[in-house]
Amino acid sequence: MSPKTWVVLAFVLVLLVLLVGTSLRILKEYERGVAFRLGRLRGPLGPGIVVILPWVDKLVRVDLRVVTLTIPPQEVITRDNVTARVNAVVLFRVLDPVRSVMSVENHAVATSQIAQTTLRSVVGRADLDTLLAHRDDLNEDLAASIARQTEPWGVQVEVVELKDVEIPEMMQRAMAREAEAERERRAKVISARGELQASAELRDAAITLSESPASLQLRYLQTLLELGADQNSTVVFPLPMDIVRPFLDTVAASHDGHRSSSSRRVVHDDPEL
Known part of the structure; x- marks a missing residue:
């Protein structure tokens, strides 16, 4: 060649x-x-x-892999007129490649915009307590709302989770005061219930002791033993009137007898009588 x-x-x-x-x-x-x-x-x-x-x-x-989409913080107003900043994360994947190309220009950008709009709409229908304490219900509502709009594009939304909720500082202080007041209320209620139960137990104990005077004496002796174990220099020990009254009656009787004898002596010594 x-x-x-x-x-x-x-x-x-x-x-x-x-x-x-x-x-x-x-x-x-x-x-x-x-x-x-x-x-x-x-x-x-x-x-x-x-x-x-x-x-x-x-x-x-x-x-076709699962895509993680972070929704930037959104300014929302809850149903009870509280301003909050909420962000979330969306996990989605493509089920139908043809529809993801034919039905929408960019399925990732479109899903992101739909997620942001739906987030503001769903959170705006909930109050602050629901937003803070019942996120699972909001997550399910968000996932269902976004999935209905992305399904014609061949995109399946797997998970939607609220990541963080930021509320104004004044609202945080108000919530802290509310929580403190609630704890104080519970403490007072518990203390009152304790006093009520203690008074009922003391009443039952008093009834039991009144049925047996000897048991009352034993109780006093036990109290003296407990006070002596503390090495106290001064012990103030009250006695019930049932124990002291016989001694008082004896002293009063002797005092009355002494007065009557003195009166009789004065009468006999008066020469005019």
Whole structure:
């Protein structure tokens, strides 16, 4: 062969290699390709090696893995007119690659915008207590609302979670005062219930002791023993009137007898009598 022939063959071979290199595409297991030939849809391709005609076909890669989408903080007003900043995270994935390309220009951006709008709408229908204490219900409501709007795009919303809720500092102080007042109320109620139960137990104990005077004496002796164990220098010990009254009656009787005898002595010593 002449040198010109070798040059032509080498040129054709290089052209074929370039053509094959530009025609072959490798799609990973988690990817699908949506191809258009001269503007018309070919359908989903892959995974593996797919053939694309240069300058004729156009391939759009679609990732089927779960995508984490962070919703930036949104200024919302709750149902009870409290301003709050709320952000959330959305987990979604593409179920239908063809619809994700044909039905919407950019399914990720569209899902993000829908999530932000739905977040403000759903949180605006809830009050502050629900927003702080019942996030599970709000998460379910958010996921259902976003899924209804993304389903025509072939996008499935897996999870929607509220991440953080920021409220004004004045509202935080008001909530702290409210929580403190609630704790004080519970403490007073518990103390009152304790006093009521203690008074009932003391009443039962008094009834039991009144049935047996000896048990009362034993109780006093036990109290003296407990006070003596503390090494106190001064002990004030009250005695019931039932124990002291016999001694008082004896002293009063002796005092009355002494007065009557003194009166009789004065009468006998008077000479006029």
